[in-house]
Amino acid sequence: ARELYDLDLRLAAEMRVKERASEPWRYQAVAVVRRNTIRSVADMKGAKSCHTGYARNTGWNIPFSHLLEMGQIQMQCDTSATVVEHDIKAVNAYFGQACIPGPWVP
Template identity: 30%
Template sequence: NSISDLKNRRACLGAYNSDSGWNIPVGLLLATDTLVPDCRGEIQSVSQFFGASCAAGQWSNDSYLDHELSTH
């Protein structure tokens, strides 16, 4: 088993841009060349690597948009 076995697996990460829930795990995947950087950003890279996934926390300061993003 290796870290690359996580490809296409379900992932539930911590809040976007939090150290322990996002920056460290995503940074490790990037540093080990397990996660391929996408020019559109980390969220796109993560979504291309994992299968069905979620990330905790607030996604937008706009309450309507935050609700829409967190329920889809």
């Protein structure tokens, strides 16, 4: 984003697993938000969200699991729905709009 828009960006947080603290990066993910719009994770509810793809680690699995752990996203138990449908419904209920690339049609 910085190179694309020539922005003055700063690293706000870095998360690593304690057992791999000294290893080189395996994944890098960023969240780009306007400075005055998002002050906490809860402020993302109803916002637009763009992901690298369904079930991709940095763009889906990691942020989705963090939002679940923080109680921001609620899963519905519908025995007639697949796991993918549960995930998509949960994200749809949380974000205003979402871009989630993937092979949705067999």
